[in-house]
Amino acid sequence: MQPSSDAAPAQKREKSLALGKSRKCSALAPVFFPSVSPVLARQPRLRFLLLLPLSFAACAPAEPTANKQGSLQDKTSDSSQVEAEAVRRVHVYSLRPQRIEERLPASSHLAAWRELSVLARVHAQVLEVSALEGSAVTKGQLLVQLDDKQAKLELAAAKAKEKEISDLEAEARIGLDEAKLHLQLALKDLRKASNDRERSRAQAKEELVSASQLEADELAYERAANAAELQRIKLRRAKLGVTKLESQKQSARIQREIKERMLEDYQVEAPFDGLVAESFVKGGEWISPQSPLLKLSDRRRLVAYFARPQKEIGSIRKELDVEFSFDAFPGQVFHGQIAFISPIVDQQTGTFRARAEVADPQKRLRAGMFTRAEIVTAVSPKALMIPRTAIFYEDQRPFTFVARDRIAQRIPIEAGIATKGAVEARNLSQGPEQEGFRAGDLVIVVGGENLRPGQAVEVAGYRDAKGLLLATEPKSDQQAPAHQDG
16 A cells, blocks of 8 residues: 555655764664554654654664674773773882982081180390291290390399398398397396295395395396396397298299299290291381280191081081082092080070081191081981982872882882982881882882872883983892982
8 A cells, every 4th residue: 555645745754854863873773664554644743753762762872782793892992991001101210229328518617726826925026036937836936036135134133132032031040040049048047047036035034145145136037037038029029030031032032933934925935736827027026915926827637617507406416427528629528527516506596516627637728728518417328219209298208109020019118318319218128028118129210190009010111310211121239329419
């Protein structure tokens, strides 16, 4: 039965609409339209509504069952792409034990251990300069001779005065001895007169002696007593005279010693072994007290003073090694040690002083030279250094990735000595099951961004400590270059 003429235009419209809906569906199965009944043919709108769901079904995504061969090919390509993304190509740095030193940079000027300006103590004329500039001198050696004629005359007068008083003292001591002897004689006479008087008194009671004799004995006793008292006074006077002369003699001796000491000031001597760094007099000049004559320097010991921030008090200790470099000797390193650390911190600057002694056996250095120094505060002889380019942080805790058996392993870092380009890892692994770093570990330095622990990795290149790409894999016994930067 043929469809009517009215149904033909409706069928054309339906076919064109279905084709328009399926333009973007390139791999769809063909759509089959069933035969149209006469009733539907006469109702084009009703027929359109019935066929519309079939059009949407034809444009739906293809199921695997629609085209089994094409569906399996899509799955295979997707899985290979995921596998290719999972394997990360990385560059690694091989950990090698190395000696590492923690250094603090510093700068200072060299100073002599002992350096002073020799000053004049008297007003005089310079007669002779015995030590010239640059000459080495020993302790007690004559440096400058001043005119000492007046001082010598004053010393001679002091000596004469002392001798005069000494002679007077000797004479006074002789007088003291005479006074003692006269007193002894007077006391002897007094005892005799006392005995005579007592005997006369006893005889007078028995009328065996006359009254005149008794009176004479009484008078003799009084004269003897007065004489003895007079000798006692003379003895005391003699003692006082000797004491006075002793004091004068001591004063004269002190004056003589003062003159001798002043005479020494006219001969300027070296206070210690050293070198005449500078001379301010040539000879013939008149100088006054406190005038500079020479500058003396002890070059046997050169020191450098460092002003360090107080946060380094726990790091800087006595006997730490210090390396010095000078512009005058490029490429050469002079060694020294910390010899003194100040016990106080300056309140104004917040710094403390540390003194280092510089070894200079060849005597090439000079006081006042500018020096750059490095204080070695810590040494690790077999350190494993993690390049900073391989370090990541999570909650301010550092970690890195290590390639082991083509798998990325995340290991935290217990930081030790830090340099400009690397950080020492203190958490070392003592066994295969223990977490930590081992010599020979391949630290991922390139390609570690967004890397997941356990993700497969492929080593595409090796790099050195400076990040430069190596042509070949480093040997296992190759010593890594030390990180010496501060």
